[in-house]
């Protein structure tokens with residue numbers, strides 16, 4: 138771990154996790170990730186903002202020693218998830234007089250999960266500040282980006298905001314700053330879709346709050362530092378906006394070609410009507426790729442054969458994810474096939490109570506789709522196009 142200077146008096150200790158493939162045993166990490174801790178050095182006090190993932194603790198402590206860090210007065214915990222808080226006990230062992238600075242919720246979570254004593258904490262709230270000498274820590278509560286405990290710490294003198302998970306990206310890189318904006322945008326969008334989209338309204342509020350600050354840097358605890366804050370703030374403004382794009386996502390599975398033929402036919406009809414379409418075969422689904430496709434989609438069409446009277450389990454999983462990821466889609470539909478029984482459309486629809494979408498008439502065929510089924514798909518494409526035209 139080689140620390141780098143962000144700006145005067147602020148250094149980043151970044152643990153790069155090149156090999157991690159899955160976060161929380163759920164989220165794929167095609168480009169690995171980083172865990173960033175920041176050292177803020179004032180003339181009187183020194184603060185550490187966040188720590189690192191427990192398996193990286195030894196590396197982190199060795200880097201602090203190697204850098205000659207002699208004192209840490211405050212360990213600011215912006216968020217209790219252990220990829221940021223997990224090394225707090227080891228830092229306290231090295232600097233026993235340090236106090237853990239965080240909000241009441243985060244304190245509770247840390248005490249629930251880590252061996253940190255109650256009297257080790259200083260509890261802060263919205264707008265509170267701590268002087269370091271020439272540098273001031275200011276705290277903004279930004280809940281639900283990612284957990285209810287999340288907060289942002291700013292140093293106004295350095296025009297920097299430490300946003301922890303918020304605005305971050307799972308991207309293992311040696312680049313200190315987000316200079317390769319195209320690459321960072323893709324990683325940040327994947328991260329937003331997986332982690333932040335379920336709390337989209339809170340992300341929008343946090344963007345407003347952080348966006349109102351006079352900033353030269355945004356320093357998240359995953360991925361590179363933004364030396365052009367408007368880059369990531371503008372992306373978040375677009376992703377969190379309520380208005381979707383004319384874009385249809387079709388998560389599908391096909392066992393004997395019936396559903397695949399319906400998906401291919403519907404895709405062409407939607408393209409003819411001027412809509413963007415993304416069919417996604419959800420067998421072996423990359424959940425991050427799927428989540429990204431949902432960020433701007435206006436319509437989701439679930440397409441499945443009937444399996445044991447209901448949707449194929451992989452389509453059911455795609456529906457479950459769409460329900461919890463809280464995309465901005467306004468419209469939905471179910472298409473598929475069956476052999477002898479089943480009420481697939483109702484089952485899928487019942488799996489999506491939080492989506493809040495208007496459902497179009499489903500299209501179900503017995504066996505292979507024929508003329509009547511294709512006519513129904515024409516009608517569905519017309520319905521989707523008309524809904525878009527009407528706004």
Ligand code: FEO
Pocket residue numbers: 216218219220221283284302359
């Ligand atoms: Fe990167 Fe919610 O932890």
